[in-house]
Amino acid sequence: MRELQKAIVEEMGVKPQINPDEEVSRRVDFLVDYAKAAGAKGFVLGISGGVDSTLAGYLSQKATEKLREEGVDARFYAMRLPHGIQHDEDDAQTALTFIEPDHTFTFNIEKAVTGVDVAYQEGFGGRLADYHRGNVKARLRMTAQYAVAGEKNALVVGTDHGAESITGFFTKYGDGGADILPNFTLNKRQIRQILKHLGASEHIWSKAPTADLLDENPGQLDEVELGITYDQIDDYLEGREVDDDAAAQLEQRYLSTRHKRTIPVTLLDDWWRQG
Ligand SMILES: Nc1ncnc2c1ncn2[C@@H]1O[C@H](COP(=O)(O)OP(=O)(O)OC[C@H]2O[C@@H]([n+]3cccc(C(=O)O)c3)[C@H](O)[C@@H]2O)[C@@H](O)[C@H]1O
Ligand SMILES: Nc1ncnc2c1ncn2[C@@H]1O[C@H](COP(=O)(O)OP(=O)(O)OP(=O)(O)O)[C@@H](O)[C@H]1O
Ligand SMILES: [Mg+2]
Numbered sequence: 001m002r003e004l005q006k007a008i009v010e011e012m013g014v015k016p017q018i019n020p021d022e023e024v025s026r027r028v029d030f031l032v033d034y035a036k037a038a039g040a041k042g043f044v045l046g047i048s049g050g051v052d053s054t055l056a057g058y059l060s061q062k063a064t065e066k067l068r069e070e071g072v073d074a075r076f077y078a079m080r081l082p083h084g085i086q087h088d089e090d091d092a093q094t095a096l097t098f099i100e101p102d103h104t105f106t107f108n109i110e111k112a113v114t115g116v117d118v119a120y121q122e123g124f125g126g127r128l129a130d131y132h133r134g135n136v137k138a139r140l141r142m143t144a145q146y147a148v149a150g151e152k153n154a155l156v157v158g159t160d161h162g163a164e165s166i167t168g169f170f171t172k173y174g175d176g177g178a179d180i181l182p183n184f185t186l187n188k189r190q191i192r193q194i195l196k197h198l199g200a201s202e203h204i205w206s207k208a209p210t211a212d213l214l215d216e217n218p219g220q221l222d223e224v225e226l227g228i229t230y231d232q233i234d235d236y237l238e239g240r241e242v243d244d245d246a247a248a249q250l251e252q253r254y255l256s257t258r259h260k261r262t263i264p265v266t267l268l269d270d271w272w273r274q275g
Contacts, residue, residue, distance in 0.1 A: 168257020
């Protein structure tokens with residue numbers, strides 16, 4: 001294994017193979033134990049219709065039921081957070097049918113995104129670029145989830161996992177802003193494997209990942225933007241050989257996105273001086 005690969009695999013905690021039942025129960029227990037320690041009354045999570053939030057939503061609902069069995073008056077608040085009309089709304093509904101959350105709310109972020117864009121225009125002239133408006137969408141989804149979490153004394157669940165963390169493929173303080181990450185240490189194929197094992201529909205577990213943040217390119221596939229496949233990322237995280245070009249690209253992304261995997265830099269930090 002490449003030297004940096006070894007360090008990254010250790011940081012992401014991905015195992016070469018998993019037992020789906022064990023992974024589900026330790027993640028549910030983690031959510032339960034943490035909520036109890038935090039004195040929280042449940043969880044909030046955006047359900048997009050993608051693979052990651054389907055698993056995190058399932059785990060959150062199971063953990064909430066367990067909390068109730070243990071006497072905590074907990075609820076899981078699943079949030080639909082479309083921007084206008086979501087082109088794959090049906091997938092989000094399929095995911096919700098699988099998860100069976102206690103509560104489902106729809107909070108359409110379009111007006112809030114437009115509000116930011118208009119204020120930007122008034123201040124600077126010219127609209128926000130589609131790419132930057134995309135990050136505004138992710139941050140407003142985070143804002144909406146924290147609004148509910150505050151009201152309901154709940155924790156915001158994030159969906160970050162090894163195959164996204166390694167590339168920094170999330171919006172800083174957007175979908176990257178959360179309280180607890182039950183999918184962490186899994187890669188993308190393991191998330192699919194668990195969902196398949198749990199009986200989710202094939203349409204959901206085999207769905208191609210999309211951040212779906214662009215007005216001008218709805219449903220753009222992550223792999224197209226990244227220029228690297230999840231199979232290559234997953235192989236790398238399982239400690240397998242991947243071709244040199246892909247490994248180098250992955251490592252370059254890992255190094256250039258370290259600021260996203262840490263709290264804001266202060267005078268006491270020196271990790272960023274190391275290249
Ligand atoms: N070295 C550094 N040290 C400290 N801070 C640094 C920095 N370099 C940039 N920054 C800051 O970080 C900002 C850039 O980071 P950020 O705002 O995240 O923006 P950025 O990384 O450019 O964009 C987010 C990426 O994640 C993808 N994404 C987002 C959301 C969800 C998903 C998904 O898969 O669902 C994927 C999205 O498609 C895009 O490729 C800069 O504007 C600057 O403020
Ligand atoms: N339209 C949406 N409605 C609700 N939540 C959303 C929406 N878009 C994104 N999110 C939230 O942002 C998170 C990050 O998006 P991301 O695309 O990485 O995950 P996903 O859509 O669940 O899975 P996949 O990576 O397979 O597309 C989602 O898991 C979800 O919690
Ligand atoms: Mg998605």
